[in-house]
Amino acid sequence: MVRLTRVQQQKRTRRSVLAAAREEFTEHGYALAKVDRIAERAELTRGAVYSNFPSKRALYLAVLIDMVENATAGEPPMTSPMTPAEALGVFARTWLERLPLVGDTASGGRLHLRSLVGVLDDEHGRTVLAQVVRLEALLLAIALESCEPAHAMPVRRVRLAELVLTLLDGSGHLAESAPGFGDPFDLARACEHLAGIDLTDTWTPSYLPYVAPAQPCGDTWDPPTGLADQISGDRVDFGADGLIAVLGAGRLAAAEEAVRSARPGEQVTVAIVTDDSAETGRLVRLRITDLIGCLRHVFAPEVWQRVRLVLDDEALTASAIGLTDLDDETEAAVHVQGGAIVARAHGRGAAYAASTADASNGPQPRSAQT
Incomplete structure (x- = not known):
């Protein structure tokens, strides 16, 4: 019973830290946020914050994860669209909902955008992010490949997925520095049209024979x-x-x-x-x-x-x-x-x-x- 109470207390502490950190990051942004102020907001000690999150970057990432998990909880699965173009249109419109609005504060808009600008300021972090994006492209590509007719020849869609993610991530970076620029509907239509480009996409790694x-x-x-x-x-x-x-x-x-x-x-x-x-x-x-x-x-x-x-x-x-x-x-x-x-x-x-x-x-x- 004592152990259960301790676990419950740890969960409450974690929730308090995350809520306080979200307020701090929304108000001041990642670069100017202070762990001491987060501790004050949560009515905890600095040590209590660090016992749950070893760094400000770990805390920022945890706040974003909490936001994403709460936003996606309970979503009903949808039926796959008939074509890759239709699928990319819906996917793009969904992704673009994160773009900051003109009235958002700079810090609040970056948080809503899940911005990592200034957060991954080391070579290791950037290297890992590059690998994660490759995995993201694979997951999107598998879904797009499922849209092909059953009788059609198998088509690899990874290069298409990489192109779409490049366009969407680029729009996010631009919206971060110039909120309101660019029409999300135009971007979604552009993603739809990308499905029609012949990228001659095959999977033939040169190292496999070795x-x-x-x-x-x-x-x-x-x-x-x-x-x-x-x-x-x-x-x-x-x-x-x-x-x-x-x-x-x-x-x-x-x-x-x-x-x-x-x-x-x-x-x-x-x-x-x-x-x-x-x-x-x-x-x-x-x-x-x-x-x-x-x-x-x-x-x-x-x-x-x-x-x-x-x-x-x-x-x-x-x-x-x-x-x-x-x-x-x-x-x-x-x-x-x-x-x-x-x-x-x-x-x-x-x-x-x-x-x-x-x-x-x-x-x-x-x-x-x-």
Whole structure:
């Protein structure tokens, strides 16, 4: 009973800090916000704030995550539009709702925009953000690819997704410095028209022929429990046959490799790990949660039924498959069949190696085109 009371108190303290921090960031912006003033607003000590959030950046990211989660809670899934152009129009209009209004204060507008300008002021933060955007483009692309007619040849839509995100993020940066400039309806129509551009998009990584073979094995394992899929919100069943890729925050672009090289009909689980959950982990969570919130306005959850995305802050997945010494450059994968791990791979190309491995004859060549 004492433990439950302590947990409840910790939750109340956290809520008070987040509410006070949101007021501080809205009033003063990120750069001029002070942790001492946040503590005063929450009627707590400076130490109490830092015991929950180790830095101002971690607190700012937590405030944004709280805003995004509250904004997307309880949204009903929608039926996927018929064409990629229609889908991009709805997606763009949803995304553009975050743009600051002319009457917003500068600081309040930046917070509503989920602005990271001046927040990621180091090389590591920018590198991770670049990798997260690559993952965002993949998730949007998978949804757009589902809009193609069932009888049509498979089409990769990652370059289209990257172009759309570039346009939308660019409009956000411009709106931050010049609120009210640009018509959101024009931007949405522009995104629709981008679907008609022939980008000659294929997935043919040049390094695949040189990927080291996976190690065949027959290891029993104890799958982790209680982890949720960030896309559907459902609990992940790690016991199902399929590919499990464990990626550090600096290797998120390899998620496409896992998706494209997985065997037909098998599940693909991407577990993201980091050695800095307070800042790097929160940055990944913020961006992915925000994007998925927009995607749920447009696409039904079944679009990503073969792909599961786990934000594994405690590295439970990595531990279950025997990984240690994790960092943002981690890249490893295992292939699970019949409740056992039948192949293991590490390093660049790990997902491809594990998925294409043959337990008796080693890796088999597979088409890279999807």
